[in-house]
Amino acid sequence: MILRRLLLPFFLTLPAGVVATPGHLHGQVTWQDLVFTGGMSAEWYDGNLTAVTAPPDPATEASAAVGEFGLRGRVTLVQDEKRSLDLRFDSGLRQFAAGGFVFRDYAPRELVGRVDLEYWETAGSWGEVGLFGGVSGRNVDDRPPMPLYVQPGHHTIDGRVQLRLRPINEVSYDAQLFGELADYGTTAVTPQLALLDRMVLGSEVGATWGSDWTIRGHAGFRYSEYKNQGTFDPEDPLRRDKTFNLGATWSLQSNFLAEVGLEGFVNRSNSRRPEYNALTLRTVLSVPLPEEFILNFSADLTTKSYLTETKDVLLVPGEEADNASVVYLEAIRPLFLNLDGAVRFGWTRAEAEAGNEYYERFGASLLFRYRPFN
Amino acid sequence: MISPSGRLRTSLLLTGCFSILTAFCAPPAFAQEDRLVQLGIAHDQAVANYEAAELAARGREVDYEEASRIFVEAQNAGDEEALNQAFVEVQRALNLRVQADRELEQRAEELREARRNLLEAKRIYTRDLLARAELETDPVELRAISVYLDNNNQEIARIRLLPEPEITLEPLPGLEFETTDGPVELRQKAGVLDFQANRYQEQLDYFQQQLDDLRSEQDLFRRSSDFRADRSRFGDRPPVGAQAGQNAPRPEQLDQQIRELEAFQEELTRRIEIIKTRAADFRRRAGGGVFAQ
Structure with a gap:
């Protein structure tokens, strides 16, 4: 609660501060990017997947009209031959007008923000070391029941240390250690959101080949503690997960951008319910088309298998596990100087192993993006 | 100044000597030594090409200045026929000068790339030699590694001190109004x-x-x-896996x-x-x- 009170005013005042600031500040401080996004969407939801963290409603179909606003930017605070310090921020407001529920209509409002500091310094002939620190806040008012899934409000603080070595025999190696604390805000009707509070520590090593196109193979380990989730084992009462991941990503940077990644996860826990194996295929493609159009496509397709079947299906996409498949397609072109217009279509589907439960979302959006400093 | 062909010959000679030394002195056998030699030859060739292009560009510059001088002389002499001829000659000289400057810029870009590649390979070589030295216990081998390391570091310092080729703009013509x-x-x-x-x-x-x-x-x-x-601002996309494309240029x-x-x-x-x-x-x-x- 205290963290939320501290962060929200900051995120709310950030846009005003940014708008009031000219393109270049004093000394080495340089604006690298600033993007305003505004848009509206029509969305449809269906499914019978239940969520322990959302209010109950027997509806299996819902729809919503959505308006959104976003602000994202990057400022370089320090830059010379040996080091650089960047500040990144991203904030947004999204308002839904949702209907189709049995008990009442909902008007959820999301207010999100994230600030990151990124510092890089050369480490002699070895390569470079990066330090990352970030805080994020997310507040949701009038959170609706399923099947309209809106990720619950939470605050996180995270950090990362990364070492990128210079190429050895044309192979670049990297290693990182990271940690995260997440605190989910509860309400009088959803005290169970506290179940999702977590602490994560992890590491990852990677190796990258190639120049125009690259392949990065990586392996990682992640340790997660859920301080409010019990295991029903008096000798080991709190849930602790260990997740191993192994994957590879192929990237091509030509007159178009492409990324294809395959990653496998093995999650083991002292609680039987969340033990699973998962495989995710990720694709991102950006292709220039005639008439200044650019086509963006992304797909995250996940298949997941739990070790133990449970009668109560309580996992929902995004809350604690990457068990959803998400596809986006967007066509974008400049409309005026510094102003782009985009049409975006999205599809999300998550399925539970037990009881044929699923959640599905379709969305069509019209977005405008404005860069005041080109 | 060593001529371009002389520089190439020197490179080949050094390469030959290096190969013989490599064969007889049994230095640490690293795969990148061959690559270093190739990159060194490519760099020297790029330097030679750049210097040749620079020489040609300077020659065209002199031709243009000479043509301009003749133009001004004809102008001062009031010889209309000579002036017309000089005007055509100035245009031709300028044309050739532009071509020479473009050639120079292309060679400069090739040289910058060759230098980047060579320095990167030499840095990698230094790191591998240091790693090798940490594992080596034989004092003779250690001395050999030390010599290679010194030579390599000196070579890096030398290359770093070489002047960087710059983008050149054609100078402004010096034609001024004269009372005559x-x-x-x-x-x-x-x-x-x-x-x-x-x-x-x-x-x-x-x-x-x-x-x-x-x-x-x-x-x-x-x-x-x-x-x-x-797509990810409002958390609609599950945060899965590691960041991809880490080697994409920033x-x-x-x-x-x-x-x-x-x-x-x-x-x-x-x-x-x-x-x-x-x-x-x-x-x-x-x-x-x-x-x-």
Whole structure:
């Protein structure tokens, strides 16, 4: 609660501060990017997947009209031959007008923000070391029941240390250690959101080949503690997960951008319910088309298998596990100087192993993006 | 100065000596030594090509200055036929000079790339030698590694001290108004200035093409990152796995290249303005008949 009170005013005042600031500040401080996004969407939801963290409603179909606003930017605070310090921020407001529920209509409002500091310094002939620190806040008012899934409000603080070595025999190696604390805000009707509070520590090593196109193979380990989730084992009462991941990503940077990644996860826990194996295929493609159009496509397709079947299906996409498949397609072109217009279509589907439960979302959006400093 | 062919011969000789030493002295056998030799030859070849192009460009510059001098002399002598001939010669010399400068810029880019590759390979070699030294216990081998390390570090320092080739802009023509100039001379001077302005415009168009390509790349990067940011801002996308594409160039590198080219464009535009203003001034003076008597 205290963290939320501290962060929200900051995120709310950030846009005003940014708008009031000219393109270049004093000394080495340089604006690298600033993007305003505004848009509206029509969305449809269906499914019978239940969520322990959302209010109950027997509806299996819902729809919503959505308006959104976003602000994202990057400022370089320090830059010379040996080091650089960047500040990144991203904030947004999204308002839904949702209907189709049995008990009442909902008007959820999301207010999100994230600030990151990124510092890089050369480490002699070895390569470079990066330090990352970030805080994020997310507040949701009038959170609706399923099947309209809106990720619950939470605050996180995270950090990362990364070492990128210079190429050895044309192979670049990297290693990182990271940690995260997440605190989910509860309400009088959803005290169970506290179940999702977590602490994560992890590491990852990677190796990258190639120049125009690259392949990065990586392996990682992640340790997660859920301080409010019990295991029903008096000798080991709190849930602790260990997740191993192994994957590879192929990237091509030509007159178009492409990324294809395959990653496998093995999650083991002292609680039987969340033990699973998962495989995710990720694709991102950006292709220039005639008439200044650019086509963006992304797909995250996940298949997941739990070790133990449970009668109560309580996992929902995004809350604690990457068990959803998400596809986006967007066509974008400049409309005026510094102003782009985009049409975006999205599809999300998550399925539970037990009881044929699923959640599905379709969305069509019209977005405008404005860069005041080109 | 070593001639280009001499430099190449020296490289080949050094390469041969290095190979013989490698065979007899049993130094640490690293795979990148072959690559280092190849990159060294490529760098020396690039230096030779650049120097040859620089020599040719200087020659064209002298030819142009000579043609300009003859033009001014003919102008001062009031010999109309010689002046017309000199005017054609100035244009031809300028044309050749522009071509030579373009060739020089292309060779400069090749040299920059060859130098980057060589320095990177030498840094890797240093690191591997250090790793090897940590594992080695034989004092003879350690001494050999130490010698290789010193030589390699000295070579890196030497390469770093080499002057970087720079983008060159054709200099502004030095045609000035002189009190002896009549209308014919003034119009011919204006013609030479127009010709130079057209050359600058061609250079500007060339930079514009490069700038267009970089901006297209930047647009693609930006719109791709906009798409990703908007997609994940509200948490609709599950945060899965590690970040991909870590070796993709940072967008700020593109920004830097664009800023440099924009600066060149500004300079060229400024020069075109100066030349056109001066040419217009010459024509105004010639047309006004002020100096006709």
